Amino acid sequence: MTLSSPEAPTAVEARPVRPGLTELRLAAFAVHRRVRFPLGPLTLLTGPSGAGKTSALRAYEALARLGAGAGLHEAFPDPLACVPERSRPDAQHRRGFRIGCTVDGPEGPVRLDVAVQAEPELRVVGERLSTGGRTLLETALRDPGRPCVQAAWHTGGSSAVTRVPLPDDRLGTALLPLRVAGRTAGERHVLAAAEQMVLALRSVYVCDPDPDSMRTPVPLGTGRLLRGCGNLADVLWRTRSECGHRYAHLVAAVRAGCAGPVTDVPSEVLGDGVVRALLDRGDGVRTPLGLLGDGELRYLALALVLLTGPGVLEVDPAGEVPAALQSLTVLADGLDRGLDARQAGELVRLAARMCERGHIRLLGTVSEATRGFATAGATVVDLTP
Numbered sequence: 001m002t003l004s005s006p007e008a009p010t011a012v013e014a015r016p017v018r019p020g021l022t023e024l025r026l027a028a029f030a031v032h033r034r035v036r037f038p039l040g041p042l043t044l045l046t047g048p049s050g051a052g053k054t055s056a057l058r059a060y061e062a063l064a065r066l067g068a069g070a071g072l073h074e075a076f077p078d079p080l081a082c083v084p085e086r087s088r089p090d091a092q093h094r095r096g097f098r099i100g101c102t103v104d105g106p107e108g109p110v111r112l113d114v115a116v117q118a119e120p121e122l123r124v125v126g127e128r129l130s131t132g133g134r135t136l137l138e139t140a141l142r143d144p145g146r147p148c149v150q151a152a153w154h155t156g157g158s159s160a161v162t163r164v165p166l167p168d169d170r171l172g173t174a175l176l177p178l179r180v181a182g183r184t185a186g187e188r189h190v191l192a193a194a195e196q197m198v199l200a201l202r203s204v205y206v207c208d209p210d211p212d213s214m215r216t217p218v219p220l221g222t223g224r225l226l227r228g229c230g231n232l233a234d235v236l237w238r239t240r241s242e243c244g245h246r247y248a249h250l251v252a253a254v255r256a257g258c259a260g261p262v263t264d265v266p267s268e269v270l271g272d273g274v275v276r277a278l279l280d281r282g283d284g285v286r287t288p289l290g291l292l293g294d295g296e297l298r299y300l301a302l303a304l305v306l307l308t309g310p311g312v313l314e315v316d317p318a319g320e321v322p323a324a325l326q327s328l329t330v331l332a333d334g335l336d337r338g339l340d341a342r343q344a345g346e347l348v349r350l351a352a353r354m355c356e357r358g359h360i361r362l363l364g365t366v367s368e369a370t371r372g373f374a375t376a377g378a379t380v381v382d383l384t385p
Contacts, residue, residue: 018327019105019200020361021060025113027098028084030055040379041355042362044335044348046369047383053365056383057333058082059099060204060363064329066114066171067201072122073169079118092144095119103200108132110193112173117141123168124149129176129193136190139172154186174198206331209301211338215290217276220269225308229301233277233289237267239308246307253303253350254279257343258296260287265300295338302347305330306354306362328360335364345372352377 021039026032031052037045045053059082065075076082082097089095100113108131115126127149129137139149148165151172155162164179166172176194180187206227213230221231223238240247247265255262264280278286289297309328336344344366351362356377366373369380 015108016105018358019103019196020327021101021200021329022104022109023102024056024060025100025102026052026056026059027100027113028087029059029082029097029099030084032056033084037381038379039361039363041358042348042351042377043364043379043381044369044373045363045365045381045383046367051383051385053383054333057331057363057365060101061206061331063099063101063112063114064201064204067174067198069170069174071169072116072124076116076118076122079116079122082116083118089119093120096125101201103197105196105200107189107192107196110197112197114171123147124171125168127172129173129190129197131193136193137172137176139166141168153180153190155184200327200329203327204329204331205305207302207305208333209298211294211297214297214301217270217274219274225301225305229304232297232301232304233267233275235304235308236265236277237269237275239304240265240267250304250307253307253346254300257299257303257346258292293338295340295343298338299343299347302332302335303350305332306347306351306360309359327358330360330362330364332362332364334367336366336368341370345370345376348373348378349376 020041024037024039026035031050032055037043037056045056047053062075072079083095084097087095094117096115096117098113098115100111102109102111110129110131113128114124117123117125123141124139125141127137127139128135134154137151137153139151142150147168149168149172150163151166152161152163153176154160166175173194177191177198180191182188182191207229208227210228210230213228214232218231218234220237221234223235225231225235239250251262251265254265258279261281262279263282265277266280266286267275267277269275277289279289279292280286335347339347354360355362369382374380
């Protein structure tokens with residue numbers, strides 16, 4: 001695996017205000033063993049088919065679901081696909097996988113490592129939350145006959161640790177804010193580290209635009225962009241009416257990435273209560289989105305994602321945290337799928353500009369990386385063996 005990234009700033013930077021993942025670890029997951037992926041504001045994974053690009057995004061999405069409080073079955077709908085292919089069961093016929101990440105933020109780098117048993121039944125068998133070399137939370141499966149793990153977290157008061165059972169189908173770190181009182185400095189440190197980890201993990205939007213679903217008019221709805229972007233016309237209608245500044249940037253991006261002249265990207269409500277989007281070519285010529293190619297539609301949808309935010313995307317933002325302290329991570333598998341070299345370059349440059357502002361991060365996979373992606377501001381991780 002090789003890595004290329006933009007030059008690091010020479011000045012000493014302050015601790016990030018918005019928590020964000022700086023590393024994804026796949027100790028044993030699908031095709032990966034003992035792999036660490038460095039993550040920046042904009043990270044692109046590249047490599048041949050079968051190198052594990054999609055698996056890395058799947059692991060990130062699973063961690064995000066767990067951080068948001070989801071159960072293991074929701075985070076890993078096909079857990080056996082996550083077990084390394086050559087993994088052998090132990091004497092108790094158990095097999096599993098291990099993943100983890102590091103989040104940097106106001107509390108400094110915080111590490112999370114999780115061991116999951118996939119068979120004979122899906123459960124967490126171990127978890128560790130740590131920072132600065134100190135373990136803040138540790139769980140372990142002590143009794144396979146009980147649906148719980150034994151958890152111990154740092155207290156720092158009259159007793160060094162607190163020990164309680166936690167469910168074996170949830171991430172213990174996500175449960176800590178409900179279980180730790182915060183009476184001592186040690187407990188408050190545990191809470192702050194756990195909340196930093198959870199905030200970074202839960203703020204994720206998985207985007208995989210499906211061109212076929214974007215071609216037909218759609219009913220007016222909530223105006224929140226779905227994962228497959230099938231309701232693109234509805235979201236364009238809402239965005240145009242609510243934020244003219246962002247919409248002007250979207251029109252400029254579409255003009256740079258789509259063939260032919262583009263003066264506007266309007267939407268219109270038809271008589272039966274549905275809305276369709278068009279490209280205004282000027283001189284009264286309007287092209288329905290249904291006539292665009294797959295690459296143009298994917299480009300348009302991804303540009304819209306980068307130029308909007310949690311209020312427009314189908315995500316569950318952390319309502320208890322001020323927006324200024326949050327950043328949204330977009331996961332985009334096949335970022336350059338269907339795009340030509342010019343469109344891919346324009347999209348990466350747009351992503352770099354938006355990620356520089358700090359309110360959005362992007363982790364995507366590309367079929368082929370170019371030197372220009374790194375010079376544009378992307379961290380490029382090559383998974384070629």
